[in-house]
Amino acid sequence: GHENERERLIMEKDAVIQELASLESQLASSETQINTLTDVLDEQKSKVSSIKQEYDQAESELNQSRAKMKECDSQISRIVKDQHKLQQKLSDANVERKKMENEVKRMEMEQKDCSLKVDKLVEKHGWIAAEKQLFGKSGTDYDFSSRDTNEARKELEHLQAEQAGLEKRVNKKVMAMFEKAEDEFNDLISKKNIIEN
Template sequence: MEAVKQEYASLESQSVSLKQLINSLTSEVDGHKTRIASIRNAHDQAQSELNLFRSKMKECDTQISCILRKQQELQHKISETNLERKKMENEVKRMEMEQKSCSLKVEKLIEKHAWITLEKHRFGRSGTDYDFASCDPHTAREDFEKLQAEQSGCVSEKPYLLEKRVNKKVMAMFEKSEDEYNDLISKKNIIENDKTKIKMVIEELDEKKKETLKVTWLKVNNDFGSMFSTLLPGTMAKLETPEGSTFLDGLEVCVAFGSVWKQSLSELSGGQRSLLALSLILALLLFKPAPLYILDEVDAALDLSHTQNIGRLIKTHFPHSQFIVVSLKEGMFNNANVLFRTKFVDGVSTVQRTVASKPNK
């Protein structure tokens, strides 16, 4: 009996453990079922997306095939267009050749028949003999040939009648007068053409003169202002056109001290007017610099500071020119490369040459 109870107890414990195992397996099965369901849902969603992508790919394939067809059509059109373009180019070349030949024929006709130049202004006008719209040139040519044939027939049949009617002297005089008239007309045309060419040359020279004068004005104006500011610091100067005029009519000199422009040059002192004139002259000379300049006591009426400014101006603005300056002031000597001093020694005039310690290179 004890053995049965123990066995029963062991079986019950085994049953409990089996139930727990079954429960855990059941929970695992449920978890797997849930995962399988989620996987199936994901699979269905992926399948639907795959079907959607396949449909889109079919649409893209259809569009690509349409584009390829259009491309082929366009290539066909391009080839046809290129062929047509080549035909048109050949046609243009042919027409250009015809135009050149027609131009040569027209030039020969003008040289041969002087009346064409005189009557050219009437060509194409209605109510005249040159109304080409109402008169067919081919028909007129046929009529002309018929009249020539009739005239030749009349001349061949009755030459003695024409000789009686026509005065040979008058005909000779008429032909001579006609040749002289044609010669005068050709000379007139030559003179008119030469006149037109001369007018064109004069206009071109006027334009070049205007451009050159404008460039000269701007260059001289810039140098003039710079030089005057160097000679008289704190001032400005410029060449301006008068009100209502252009630079071709003339220029006037304007001077400013600080920011105040003077109304007239009479407001300047004598020394200021001298510096202004010297600046303008040097600006004009700087436009086309010369290799050598001679200045004779340009600083005679100026004080020492202005004399020094003139020396600095010559050094800075004329680096490639030589200046021979006659001066009695020390301020000018300080900017010189070589000094020649004259003095009396025992009643004899002597010249002493001195080279500056730092020559201008």
């Protein structure tokens, strides 16, 4: 019985030794795998870090580009605004130019009209051509600046009132004086009106 027991124990011991050797071999293999995986993991970490760096740089560049685009947009809208303003100024200037052209035309027409009127007046009233050089000269009948038409009108009205009073006891001398003054006044006014118009 002892012999059998001993053999059994030897067999068990051998089996344990074999198992231990197998486990040691497995452990060594596992360690190799772990080392390999650690290397791979380190490599991946380094890749991730490098990719993150690239991503951060790309994001920063993108943000810069966006900022530039924004700046360009605001510049474009400023330029468009300026263009609109200039367009408005240009169209205002055109309107003003047309107004001025029309005004010039109107004045040219008026000038022609006045020239025609003057020609007709000269044709109609012979004395204008003869006395034209006296117009506006001081000391002549045509020096309207020194003669007050209001005064002349008052004088005429005064004489008219006097005449009305005298009409009942007709004084031929006063009547003749009055008529002369009235004729002179009317002549003066008509000449003034002709020249001024």
